[in-house]
Every structure is written in C-alpha cells, then in structure tokens.
Amino acid sequence: MEKLLEVKNLSISFTQYVQGLNRHDLRVISDLTIDVNSSEIVAVLGSSGSGKSLLAHSILGILPYNAHVTGEIKYNGKTLNQELKEELRGKEICLIPQSVNFLDPLMKVSEQAIGECKDDDEHKEKKIRQREIFDKYGLDESVDDMYPFELSGGMARKVLLSTALVGNPNLLIADEPTPGLDAKSVEETIQDIINLKKEGKGVLLITHEINVALKTADKIAIFYSGYVIEINKAENFNSADTVLHPYTKALINALPVNGFKFTDGVQPLEETLGCPYWENCPDRFDKCENHKPDLVNHDGIMIRCFKYEEADNGA
Amino acid sequence: MIKINTKRLAKFLGFKAIRLLILLVVIAAISFIMIQLSPIDPVRAYLGQRIVSQEQLAIIGRYWGTDLSLTERVFGWLQTLASGSMGFSLIYRVPVTEVIVQKFLASLTLMLVSWVISGVVGFGLGVIAGAKEDSLADKAIKTYCYILQSSPTFWIGLVLLMLFSVYLGWFPIGLSVPIGQLSDTVTFWQWLHRIILPAITLSIVGIASLTMYTRDKLINVKKSDYFLFAQARGESFWGIIKNHGIRNILLPAISIQFLSFNELFGGTILVEQVFAYPGIGQATVAAGLRSDVPLLLGIVIVSAIFVFAGNFIADLIYQYVDPRLRSEGDE
Amino acid sequence: MSELPWYNKGLFSSLNLRQKTLLTIGLTGLVLLIIFICGWMTNANLPTDFSIKMQAPSFQHPFGTDWMGRDMFARTLKGLSLSIMIGLAASILSSIIATLLAFLASINRACDEFVSWLIDLFASIPHILLIMMISIGLGKGAFGVTMAVAFSHWVNLTRVLRAEVLQINTSEYVLLSRKFGKSKLWIAKEHILPLVLSQIFVGTLLVFPHAIMHESSVTFLGFGLSPHEPAIGIILSESMSYLAMGAWWLAFFPGIALLIVVLLFDIIGDNLKRLIDPSEANK
Numbered sequence: 001m002e003k004l005l006e007v008k009n010l011s012i013s014f015t016q017y018v019q020g021l022n023r024h025d026l027r028v029i030s031d032l033t034i035d036v037n038s039s040e041i042v043a044v045l046g047s048s049g050s051g052k053s054l055l056a057h058s059i060l061g062i063l064p065y066n067a068h069v070t071g072e073i074k075y076n077g078k079t080l081n082q083e084l085k086e087e088l089r090g091k092e093i094c095l096i097p098q099s100v101n102f103l104d105p106l107m108k109v110s111e112q113a114i115g116e117c118k119d120d121d122e123h124k125e126k127k128i129r130q131r132e133i134f135d136k137y138g139l140d141e142s143v144d145d146m147y148p149f150e151l152s153g154g155m156a157r158k159v160l161l162s163t164a165l166v167g168n169p170n171l172l173i174a175d176e177p178t179p180g181l182d183a184k185s186v187e188e189t190i191q192d193i194i195n196l197k198k199e200g201k202g203v204l205l206i207t208h209e210i211n212v213a214l215k216t217a218d219k220i221a222i223f224y225s226g227y228v229i230e231i232n233k234a235e236n237f238n239s240a241d242t243v244l245h246p247y248t249k250a251l252i253n254a255l256p257v258n259g260f261k262f263t264d265g266v267q268p269l270e271e272t273l274g275c276p277y278w279e280n281c282p283d284r285f286d287k288c289e290n291h292k293p294d295l296v297n298h299d300g301i302m303i304r305c306f307k308y309e310e311a312d313n314g315a
Numbered sequence: 316m317i318k319i320n321t322k323r324l325a326k327f328l329g330f331k332a333i334r335l336l337i338l339l340v341v342i343a344a345i346s347f348i349m350i351q352l353s354p355i356d357p358v359r360a361y362l363g364q365r366i367v368s369q370e371q372l373a374i375i376g377r378y379w380g381t382d383l384s385l386t387e388r389v390f391g392w393l394q395t396l397a398s399g400s401m402g403f404s405l406i407y408r409v410p411v412t413e414v415i416v417q418k419f420l421a422s423l424t425l426m427l428v429s430w431v432i433s434g435v436v437g438f439g440l441g442v443i444a445g446a447k448e449d450s451l452a453d454k455a456i457k458t459y460c461y462i463l464q465s466s467p468t469f470w471i472g473l474v475l476l477m478l479f480s481v482y483l484g485w486f487p488i489g490l491s492v493p494i495g496q497l498s499d500t501v502t503f504w505q506w507l508h509r510i511i512l513p514a515i516t517l518s519i520v521g522i523a524s525l526t527m528y529t530r531d532k533l534i535n536v537k538k539s540d541y542f543l544f545a546q547a548r549g550e551s552f553w554g555i556i557k558n559h560g561i562r563n564i565l566l567p568a569i570s571i572q573f574l575s576f577n578e579l580f581g582g583t584i585l586v587e588q589v590f591a592y593p594g595i596g597q598a599t600v601a602a603g604l605r606s607d608v609p610l611l612l613g614i615v616i617v618s619a620i621f622v623f624a625g626n627f628i629a630d631l632i633y634q635y636v637d638p639r640l641r642s643e644g645d646e
Numbered sequence: 647m648s649e650l651p652w653y654n655k656g657l658f659s660s661l662n663l664r665q666k667t668l669l670t671i672g673l674t675g676l677v678l679l680i681i682f683i684c685g686w687m688t689n690a691n692l693p694t695d696f697s698i699k700m701q702a703p704s705f706q707h708p709f710g711t712d713w714m715g716r717d718m719f720a721r722t723l724k725g726l727s728l729s730i731m732i733g734l735a736a737s738i739l740s741s742i743i744a745t746l747l748a749f750l751a752s753i754n755r756a757c758d759e760f761v762s763w764l765i766d767l768f769a770s771i772p773h774i775l776l777i778m779m780i781s782i783g784l785g786k787g788a789f790g791v792t793m794a795v796a797f798s799h800w801v802n803l804t805r806v807l808r809a810e811v812l813q814i815n816t817s818e819y820v821l822l823s824r825k826f827g828k829s830k831l832w833i834a835k836e837h838i839l840p841l842v843l844s845q846i847f848v849g850t851l852l853v854f855p856h857a858i859m860h861e862s863s864v865t866f867l868g869f870g871l872s873p874h875e876p877a878i879g880i881i882l883s884e885s886m887s888y889l890a891m892g893a894w895w896l897a898f899f900p901g902i903a904l905l906i907v908v909l910l911f912d913i914i915g916d917n918l919k920r921l922i923d924p925s926e927a928n929k
Binding site for chain 2: 771901
Binding site for chain 2: 057060062086087088089090091094095097099101102103104105106107115116147149163167
C-alpha cells in the first residue's frame with residue numbers, strides 16, 4: 001500500500017544577517033524522517049518555538065525563500081515538488097493553523113473559508129459547502145458575516161478547522177491546534193481530530209502538548225533540538241519502559257511531576273558535533289560526543305541512539 | 316454599511332475642532348511675531364526702489380502699525396482675525412480673503428489632479444514592486460523612487476519645461492490662461508493643455524513616497540500569517556495580492572495620501588513658480604518677497620487648515636472604515 | 647558541518663554584505679569629500695568673459711557657460727560645496743534640537759505632552775512655507791536659511807529618539823540606577839546618551855539630503871541665500887530667464903549635480919542604518 005505522506009531526511013536551514021551584517025546560518029530541522037497513512041494520526045511532539053511548524057510549511061511549499069531545504073517529501077508515492085505542492089495545497093492537503101492571526105483581519109470569515117473562486121458559479125457551490133461545514137461545527141449564519149477579531153476563542157478554532165475542510169482534503173496538517181485553549185475546548189479539539197481520522201483522513205499533528213498527542217495520535221515522533229529522535233506507537237508512551245530513547249524515558253518519568261505538560265528542558269541551541277542529547281544523557285558512550293547516530297528501525301520503532309544501534313549490530 | 320455612532324462622532328468632531336482652534340491661534344500669533352521681529356523692514360521692502368518723503372514714510376509706517384508695541388500689534392492682529400477678516404492685501408489691493416479664495420481655487424484643481432495621479436500611479440507601482448520583491452520590476456521601481464526622492468521638485472519642473480515646452484513645443488511655457496482671455500472663457504482643452512505639465516511635476520514627487528510606502532506595507536503583509544495561510548490554501552499568487560494584500564494596504568495607503576497634503580502644498584509653491592501658474596503658490600512667493608504681511612499670514616493660516624483637513628480625513632477613515640476600530644466604540 | 651563565519655576565512659575572500667556596505671559608505675563619503683574640497687578651493691569670483699557667454703557644453707566648459715561667460719562647472723562645484731556646508735550646519739543643529747527635545751520629553755508627563763504638541767505644531771504648516779517664514783523672520787541670507795532648515799527638520803528624529811528614550815527609561819537597569827539615588831541627569835548622561843548616540847548619528851545623516859534639497863528650494867524661491875552667492879538655488883533661478891532661449895545646460899547640469907549629491911548622502915545614511923539595525927537585511 002502507498003503511504004499517504006512520506007518525509008525522508010528533510011533538513012531546513014536559514015541564512016540570517018545579524019548585527020553589523022555578519023552572516024549566520026541557522027539549522028532548524030535536521031534529517032527528519034516520518035510518514036503518515038490514511039486514517040492515521042501522527043503527532044510530532046516538541047517544545048514550542050523549536051521550529052516544528054516549518055515541517056508543515058515545507059510540506060505545503062510556503063517556506064520563506066532564504067530557507068535551504070534538502071531531503072524528499074512524497075505524497076501518494078509521488079515526489080512533492082513545488083509545482084505539485086502548489087497544485088495540491090488547499091485541495092488534497094490542508095493546513096489547520098494555530099490561531100486567528102492566520103485569517104485576514106479585514107475579510108469576513110465565510111469568504112475566507114470559501115477562498116478564491118474563478119466565477120460566481122464556483123462561489124455558489126463553495127458557499128453551500130462552507131455552510132454545511134459551519135453547520136456541522138455549530139457555527140450559525142451570524143458567524144458568516146463576522147470578522148476574525150469578533151470571534152471568541154472556541155469559535156475561532158472551529159472556523160479554522162472548517163476553512164481547512166471546505167476543500168475536502170485527504171491529508172490534514174494541524175499546527176498547534178490547541179494553543180491556550182481551556183480544558184473543554186481542548187477536549188472538543190481532540191474529539192474533532194479523532195473524527196477526522198474516522199472519516200479516513202490522514203492527520204499530521206504538530207504540537208507541544210503531550211496529552212493532546214497521547215489522546216489522539218497513533219504514532220508519536222519526538223522532536224528534539226531539530227532532530228526526530230524516536231517514533232513510537234502512542235500506547236508505548238504510557239510507560240517509560242516501552243519507550244526507547246533516554247530523553248523520551250526522562251520525559252515520561254517527569255510527566256507526573258510536571259502535571260503532564262511537555263517540558264522544554266535544556267536543548268542545545270548551537271549545532272552539535274555528536275548526538276544532540278549527549279550532554280544530558282545518562283547512558284552516553286564516548287562516541288556520542290563526536291558522532292551523530294542515524295534514525296534506525298529497532299523492532300518496528302524508529303530510534304536515533306547508539307545504544308540500540310549497538311544492540312542490533314551485536315545481534 | 317458603515318454604522319455611525321452619533322455620540323462618538325460628535326465627541327470626535329468636538330475634540331478636533333478645539334485642537335484646530337488652538338493650533339490656528341498659536342500659528343497666527345507666532346508667525347505674526349516672527350514677521351514683526353524680522354530685520355527686513357516691511358515698509359522698505361514694500362516701497363522697493365521708489366523714493367518717498369519722510370512724511371509719507373510715517374503715514375505708511377502707521378498703516379503697518381510700527382508705532383505700536385509688539386504685544387499690542389499681536390492682539391490687534393488676533394482681534395482682526397477673530398472678526399473674520401484677514402486684512403487687506405497690499406499687492407493685490409483687495410481683501411486677503413478674496414485673494415486667497417481666488418488663488419486657492421486655481422491651485423486646488425492643480426493639486427487635486429496631481430494628487431489623484433500620484434495616488435493611482437503610486438499605489439499601482441507600489442503593489443507591483445511589493446508583490447514582486449527583488450524582481451527586475453521592483454528594482455527598476457525602487458531606483459526610480461530613490462532618484463525622484465532625491466531630486467528637488469522645482470528642478471524636475473525645469474527639466475520637463477525644457478523638454479516638453481521649449482524643445483518639443485508641446486505645451487506653453489507659462490500662465491494657466493492664454494494671454495488676453497478671461498479665465499472663464501477658457502475651454503477645457505486649453506485648461507488641460509496648460510495644467511498637464513505642472514500637475515505631472517507635482518505628482519512625480521508624491522508618487523515616489525506613496526510607492527515606497529505601499530511597497531513596504533505589502534511586503535509586511537506578505538510576511539503575515541494570514542498571507543501564509545492563504546498560500547497554504549492554494550490561492551493563486553495574484554489572487555492573494557488582490558484579495559488579501561490590497562484589502563489590507565488600501566486603507567493605510569489612502570490615509571497616507573491624505574497625510575501628504577503638507578508636501579502637496581509645499582510642492583505647489585515651487586511648481587507654480589516654475590510654470591508661472593497663477594495660484595496660491597505664486598501669491599505666497601509674491602507676498603513673501605514684497606512683504607505683503609497680511610496676505611502671507613493669511614496663506615499660512617489657510618495652509619495650516621488645509622494640512623489639518625488632510626490629517627482629519629485620514630483619521631476619519633481609520634475610525635470609521637476599519638471594522639476593528641469601528642466597533643471598538645460601539646459597546 | 648557548518649561553514650566558518652566570514653571573519654575566520656582568509657582576508658581576501660570575496661566580499662560579504664558587511665564589507666560591501668562598509669565599502670559603499672567609504673567610497674560615497676570619499677566622492678562627497680572630493681566634491682566639497684574642490685568646490686571650496688574654487689575661487690568665488692570666477693573670471694567673467696563676455697566673449698564666451700552662453701556657450702553650450704564643450705570639452706573646455708563641460709557644463710557650458712552663463713550669460714557672463716563664467717564656467718558653469720566651476721559655479722556648480724562652488725554651489726555644491728556651499729550646499730554641503732549649509733546642509734551640514736543645518737542637520738547638526740537640527741539633531742541637537744531633536745536630542746534636547748527628546749530628553750526634555752523624558753522628564754515628566756507635562757514635558758512629554760508639550761514636546762508632542764510642538765511636533766504637531768511644526769508638522770501642521772507646509773514645510774517649504776515654514777522654512778520661508780523662519781528665513782524671513784531671521785532676515786534671509788545664509789544664517790536665516792540655515793536656521794530655518796534646522797528648525798524645520800528636527801521633527802522626525804525627535805519622534806524616533808523620544809520613543810527610544812522612553813523605552814530605555816523603563817528598562818530595568820535604569821530603574822535600578824534610580825533606586826540607587828542617581829540623578830536624572832546622571833542617568834541621561836551615563837545610560838541613555840550612549841545608547842541613542844548611533845541613532846542621533848544616523849538621524850543627522852538622514853536629515854542631510856532633505857536639508858540640502860530644501861535649502862536650494864527656498865533659495866530658488868528667493869528666500870534663502872542672496873543672489874550674490876554662488877548657490878545652486880540661485881543658479882537655477884537665474885537659468886529660468888534663459889530657458890526659453892534654449893540654454894538648457896544652465897539648469898540641467900547644476901540640478902543633476904545636486905541630485906547626485908543628495909543621492910550619495912541618501913546612500914550613506916541608508917547603508918549606515920542597515921549596519922546598525924540589520925533587520926532590513928534579513929530577507
């Protein structure tokens with residue numbers, strides 16, 4: 001079976017000019033590999049502000065032009081080049097953005113959900129579809145004429161979800177869908193995402209909230225310092241024994257203390273020569289300092305750690 | 316569409332009216348004092364090379380009020396103003412109000428035409444440059460603006476005059492009305508023929524600043540989250556520029572254009588001088604050079620009102636057209 | 647893995663943006679200096695020779711000659727150096743005014759209100775008209791026009807500095823200094839001035855082109871330098887009388903020379919601004 005979305009060895013870096021116009025290269029995502037099937041929810045879990053969103057932007061082809069991208073992205077087995085991205089986005093691949101800032105502040109929300117139309121007929125058709133979806137999420141007709149700043153937090157979230165669904169996509173990318181929402185709204189969002197999966201859609205969930213990931217996802221990828229260090233089944237995250245990477249274990253162990261919140265921890269800001277977790281790792285080897293482990297398959301779990309590479313080699 | 320909250324509007328207007336009043340009184344007083352303190356003797360400047368007797372000098376001096384103290388003169392001037400009169404123009408020999416109305420109307424057409432040209436062209440160029448940032452078109456537009464912003468208005472006028480009037484002979488060299496014809500018998504084409512060069516000169520400088528402003532604004536919109544999301548939803552590039560870009564920069568651009576009344580008036584003074592266009596600008600220069608103090612002060616006050624009107628309209632647009640600000644006061 | 651930063655590479659590796667910016671500033675400055683010195687050294691009393699009056703540009707007289715047979719190139723150079731001098735004086739003066747007003751605004755609320763009101767007041771009269779009025783008030787001439795330009799160009803820099811000072815004033819280290827009982831003057835001198843110095847410097851440079859342009863405009867109208875001075879504004883207003891005769895060089899060359907000088911100052915100012923605040927280069 002073809003995978004819906006395959007990302008292989010994706011790296012994204014930026015060129016920046018700092019004070020005095022000195023050049024500085026900044027790597028945000030390194031060697032990222034992940035895939036998503038239909039009717040599957042895959043969560044990318046990482047601290048906020050770590051650049052996870054760029055994964056979404058890269059899939060949709062909306063990175064700023066000073067970004068350097070290497071690696072490969074495939075959709076239904078076809079390589080997603082810029083042309084194909086531009087063709088598919090908004091139709092087969094849709095983004096659920098994180099906040100109301102992603103809506104044009106001076107445009108009525110219904111028009112934004114409908115989007116660009118070639119003629120009046122298309123507009124009418126899409127208007128009906130938009131109304132259906134808005135109804136489905138309990139947004140009545142008075143919402144149609146509202147401007148984004150008039151929406152309440154819960155309404156805004158539903159509008160954002162609806163705008164993504166008007167095009168009836170196969171793959172949804174949810175970028176931090178629950179920022180600063182109250183507990184009830186978070187529950188609703190979780191339910192909405194699970195329903196999308198039941199309708200057969202693939203969902204790539206990018207978040208820093210571990211409970212949202214745990215309650216919705218089938219697979220969880222841990223994003224640390226620009227690297228994916230482990231991709232494991234969601235149920236394995238219930239215990240520190242069933243996850244593999246030392247960082248993930250530490251993360252799970254710390255959860256009750258942290259009230260089940262994702263901790264940022266201390267992540268190296270600069271590019272490291274060896275394993276990014278080397279400095280904090282309790283199980284480190286000598287070679288971890290100067291050599292980077294690859295993401296390898298260990299009993300069906302993707303892991304980036306010499307501990308398991310050694311074990312496999314020994315076997 | 317636009318809901319007007321009358322109470323809020325009244326408050327807004329009242330506030331603005333008081334501000335304008337204070338502004339005018341201060342400007343009137345300060346500019347009067349400035350002229351009075353000037354080492355240039357108004358009597359001598361007025362008389363020029365004419366030879367007059369000592370007695371005549373004294374009479375003219377009294378007419379100017381040189382025998383009164385400065386404070387008395389300032390209050391006398393403010394009193395005259397409060398009574399609704401601006402005094403008597405010395406060079407045109409009619410009430411200042413009459414001169415200003417007549418000259419200002421002539422300039423108003425010139426300013427309006429160039430204001431519209433610079434608005435439309437400037438906005439258009441700005442959108443193209445901003446949308447296609449760093450393209451060849453953008454670089455060309457940017458260079459054009461850069462050069463225009465650095466060139467004195469009157470010199471551009473001189474160059475256009477040399478090229479189109481002297482060398483090519485397409486346009487007359489001066490005067491908005493053909494000699495020997497009353498101004499109300501001028502046909503539209505004659506008028507257009509004479510206003511085209513001054514209007515283009517005046518608009519050229521306005522184009523540069525509006526273009527750069529529009530370009531910057533559009534580039535900012537392109538960096539916004541909603542622009543990114545519109546792209547992610549598969550809207551076409553020019554579609555996004557049209558639907559989201561222009562939608563978000565049009566209001567600020569229009570209000571910037573209203574805020575440019577200041578430069579517009581200043582530009583008119585220079586352009587009218589170059590093209591010998593008989594408007595408020597020429598009157599200003601004449602009044603200044605020949606020490607027609609009442610006229611000069613009258614023009615300062617009128618120009619301040621003109622600039623204030625521009626700022627006021629810009630404010631009004633923001634307050635009543637932008638949906639975010641519009642509903643703010645309604646609760 | 648990552649590339650070495652530029653300063654670790656060989657000294658003669660290809661130029662990066664920083665070096666290019668510095669080079670631009672240096673070269674532009676040099677050109678302006680040459681223009682200024684050449685103009686300054688030119689004799690103000692140019693020889694008049696009516697046998698060569700009103701000649702079109704040639705190798706001998708690249709900018710042509712005027713109605714008294716004076717070389718227009720020499721007159722233009724002289725005019726430019728005069729413009730640069732007046733521009734320099736006016737922009738330094740206006741920066742001083744702006745700095746003083748910005749500090750005045752930081753004293754208390756009433757002062758701040760007053761400065762804002764002053765800004766509104768000066769922005770409410772058309773620029774050219776304001777310069778004309780001040781120049782007339784001070785008796786025209788070099789002094790009048792320099793003061794007039796200085797007193798009408800402080801507005802933008804004051805706005806910038808006022809915001810900057812306000813921000814520094816509410817920062818933690820200033821609050822701490824205040825707790826230690828340091829006087830306002832001490833804080834202004836030790837903390838605020840060093841931080842805003844670069845802003846003032848760039849601000850002065852950015853005022854420069856406007857100052858030059860407005861001086862020549864007002865002189866052109868007859869409210870600036872006297873007709874005996876070799877100013878660009880005077881040259882251009884003289885040229886008006888000969889335009890109809892087709893003496894285009896009288897207006898064209900002096901104007902384009904002025905444009906180039908203004909443009910060069912603009913380039914220096916912009917490049918310097920980018921060097922200090924790199925946000926614009928990040929694209």
